[in-house]
Amino acid sequence: MVIARGQPTVPAVQQAAGARDAETRAARDAEARAPRLLEQHLLGVARMAVIALNGHGRVSHWSNAAGELFGVDQEHAVGRSLTTLLRLPQEHRGAFVPEAFAAVWCGACFVSRVDDGELTEVAWWVYPIERPPADADPGAAGIRVLAIATDLRRLRDEGPGLGMGDVLVVSPSKGSLPASTGVRLLRVEPALVPITEDDTARLGRRLAELLPLMGPVASEFVSERVLEMGYPAVNLSVTVRLPIVPYWGAMPRALRIRPRAAEADRRLRRSTPSSVPKPRPTKDLETMAVRERFTFLGEAGQQIGSSLDHFQASRALAEVLVPDLADFVAVDLLERVAAADWQPPAREIDGTTTMRRVAVVHDDEVGRWDDTVPEGEALVMPADTPFVEAMRTGRGVHVPRVSRERAEQICAPFTDRDLRPLITGRALLVMPLIARGQVLGTFKLLRKPDRPAFDELELALVEELARRAALCIDNARLYRREVQMVQELQRTMLPDDPPKVAGARVCFRYRPAGQAAQVGGDWFDAIPLPGCRLGIVVGDVMGHGITSAAIMGQLRTAVRTLATQDLRPDQLLRQLDTLARRLGEDYLATCLYVVYDPVARRCQFANAGHLPPVLVSPFGDTSVLAVPSGVPIGVGDEPFETVEAVVEDGSQLVLFTDGLLERRGRSLEDGYDELRAQLTGATRSLDRTCDLLLDGLGADDPADDVALIAVGLDGIPKEEVAVWDLEAEPSMVSRARSQVAERLADWGLEELSDNVQLLVSELVTNALVHGAGSISMRLIRGNALLCEVADDGHELPYLCHADATDESGRGLQLVSFLAERWGTHRTETGKVVWFEHPL
Structure with missing residues (x-):
């Protein structure tokens, strides 16, 4: 039988074995004392862990509550030393060694759980069960020490009530097993006083002190039954009224009521005449505190x-x-x-x-x-x-x-x-x-x-x-x-700096959502393409969070990979849609893909359910481009369409996600009207244009991600481009070299003539030998010198290793060595082989 009793400064634990009803008169007499005594002794609800140690300091009893508290089950705890089983602080280990088994110890310390290492603040009460004789062996077997432990944090947080402890009946001869004679009744409580006398009357009086509602008659009956049977076989139920602090409404925050207030109140009472209203009693002051x-x-x-x-x-x-x-x-x-x-x-x-x-x-x-x-x-x-x-x-x-x-x-x-x-x-x-x-x-x-x-x-x-x-x-x-984790993930998947390409300027902004749960899959990119063209993409993955950001990264990588194949915008979106459906059902996104050709001064658009872009003319006029809406990526079974638009030099193209326009209380149409009003009369500075849009449309703390990309469509002047149609005959190689040398001299680039003529000779010869149909050559002076040789053949050349006896295969190796970059791509009629040489 385990009974709990507490003191005002320590947690209280009560688990009782019961009995039949006490006599009515005794219960009535005890009922008047119950509220006062229980208010003093019942302080907290906690699950108490019971641990018994033998004379060697090893665990002989390990309750289920101990397993929950310290993260180790009974099978691995019994038989081990408590100081090695638990990671106790050095200053607290002395209480659990056999030399200290004659002393009572109470305290608290932080203990690491065995299973996960988490720190738990544990309150301890350690009591000797039997003081051994002076000549006894200190390492004798049997239960010698009882340790009670509980989670001190939970004990503080749970509030007033009763605590439940495990049952442990100790026999001098059989350890923790029940015995019919000589049983020791232990009360698991902070102020444990083991009952060593086999005195029923004394035990009954002690039980009546702990549980006043029982009365002395019922207490003696319970004691007789427990001592006679040797184990807790009696069930005891007691109903008490616990102290409750009611809510009286808002009060001033100042806390200046201290114990000295009671003394001041008594002095004031003695010095105040009876006719003067008496001050508030000390009990009221304590209640107010x-x-x-x-x-x-x-x-x-x-x-x-x-x-x-x-x-x-x-x-x-x-x-x-x-x-x-x-x-x-x-x-x-x-x-x-x-x-x-x-x-x-x-x-x-x-x-x-x-x-x-x-x-x-x-x-x-x-x-x-x-x-x-x-x-x-x-x-x-x-x-x-x-x-x-x-x-x-x-x-x-x-x-x-x-x-x-x-x-x-x-x-x-x-x-x-x-x-x-x-x-x-x-x-x-x-x-x-x-x-x-x-x-x-x-x-x-x-x-x-x-x-x-x-x-x-x-x-x-x-x-x-x-x-x-x-x-x-x-x-x-x-x-x-x-x-930070979501934003860093998204930031690593977005471009760092805009690319520098001839005939176009790029500026972009990204604003994550104000809430971490709203950070999602908005993305944008600007991809340099062959022929000084520029691929521009903006998209929005449906949903928010880390998953959407991860999907966004995959789709952006896929767009960059597909763009290198120089596909038409509608073909690129079709390939992206097929890939998204293969990856999973959750891969849904809107996407707008644009290809700008600064030489032809035109843009090609293909849309997959995204918002159409806005074009700003060189004179400041704005228009929403009529781009077919299409269906989002991942839906499938719907074709995409490519449309073209001729643009003037000095125009600006603005692409964005819906987070820029959509706000509570503002429709999408109203958002477009405000956007066009902000862009009307826009200056040439793209940075200023982006900042004005974000500030003017209220994107400081957006509810959704905002991706914004502005492109200045400047074009490449015609005098910086040279185009030749070559006849498919051996003599055209020398004519191509002469034409290139002449144009380089006109541009003041004579120092590049030798290297460029050699590279042109290799590309033209390759087109003559391995190509088909007509051959053309184009030279563009931009950020670098670009040379393109096109033919009607569909077989793309590739770089290969040439042995000493091979008669071919060295041309592209020479191009790869002398040129800064080179590559090939398909066209609607054939292929193009190109190289770039730094100016």
Whole structure:
């Protein structure tokens, strides 16, 4: 039979075996005493772990609750030493060695779980079951020590009520097995006093003290049954009224009611005449203090938890404490926590742990401590300071009055400034910030010398606030890390810098959604194509989150790969749609693909369910291009269509995703009207155009991703392009070299003539030998010198290895060596082989 009883400062545990109803008179007499006694002794709901050790210090009983608390089952725990089974702190291991089995020990410490290493704050009560004789062997077998453990955090959080402990009946001769005679009745409670006498009357009186509603008659009956049977075979049910603190509405936040208020109230009563109204009783003041405590905690928790930024949550923590509870508050977080690092916070805190001061709030004059304790400063605290002690032990450190000697010790590491005026003579309270078993940092509270030290009510209040604030800060840190992860994933899948191509200028902007859950799959790209052309793509994957960002990366890579094959826009979207349907049903996206030819001054468009682009003429007029809408990528079974539009030099083409236009209360048509109004009269600067669109359309904190790309369609002047039609005969090779040399001389590029003539000779010869039909050559002076040789053959040449006896295969090797870049691509009538030579 296990019965629990607590004290005001420790958790209470009760598990009773029952009995039949007591006599009516005894129950009535006990009923008057029950509320008062139970209010003193019943404090908390917790599952109690019961562990028994034998004379060798090894586990002989391991309850299910112990397995849940420490992460190891009974099979692996029984027979092992508790000091090696659990990762106990060095200072607490002495309580579980056979030499200390005659002493009672109570305390708390952080213990790492065996299965996952998570830190758990455990409260311990260790009691000797039987004091061995002086001449007895200290390592004798049998149960010698009973250890009770529980999760201290859960014990604090669960609130008033009863705790349940496991049943353990101990027999002197048979260990933990039931016995019919000589059974020892153990009460699992913080103030355990083992009953060693076989005295039914004494046991009954003790049981009546624990459970007043039973009365002495019923208590004696229960004792007789338990001692007679040797195991808990009686069921006991007791109904009690637990103390409840009701909600009385909002109260002022200030918490200045302290124990001295009761003494002041008594003095006031003695000095006040009977005709004067008496002040509020002390009991009312205590009730108000409790109500104010809950009100303060509720308001402070709401203010701290209202932000998803761990820096703002830290500042809110400091602001709610000043000036009600302190005159100076500073919040220091571990460097990894402040940086929202991917790695978890350090588990071992020592004098080398780096911290960062993230918030400082005080009620002194403005700027008073800015130079002494600046925000954002990196700190390394020595191990002997209260700050490291609080993080290592997991408990607050309270110094009621900081002496000069203590101030010298605390301020010694700061050799570049004098912190003694800040803390000398003040009350200091350092609280750790611990969430999910991990230390996040500390916050320190200071009171001026004219204010008293922190009392018990305030210490309990700050401790509870520290737990809530730590959870809010950790949630904000994890949220920030999630946002950074999604944004970094998306950023790595988007282009870094716009490409530099002849005849076109590119500028783009990307704004992620304001919420991490809304970050999605908007993408854009500008792809240089052969012939100085430019491929432009903008798309939007349906959905949000990491999955959409990953799909976006795959589709962008696919578009870049398909673009190198120089497909028509409709053919490219058809290939992309086929690929998306093969990858999965969730691969749905809208996409707009454009190819701009600066020589022909035309754009080719193909659309897959995306918003049409806007074209700005050189004179500032705007128009929404009539591009067929099409169906989204991944739907399938619908054809795509390519349309062409002739553009003037100096025009601007603007492509975007729906996040730029769609807003609550604004239709898509209204968004287009505002967009065109912003673009009317746009300047030549693409950067300014993009910024005006984002600012003017309210994209500072968008609900959806915004992808915007603006292209300046400048064209390549006609005098920078030379085109020749060549006859398919051997003599055309020498004529092609002469024509190229003449044009290079006109452009002032004579120094390139030798290399370019040699490269042209190889390409023309290759077209003459391996090509078919008519042959043409084009020379374009842009960012580099581009030479293209086209024929009607469909077989693409490729680079191969030529042995010493081979008569061919060296031409493309020479081109690859002398040219900066070279390549081939198909056309509607044949193929093109090209190379680029730097100017």
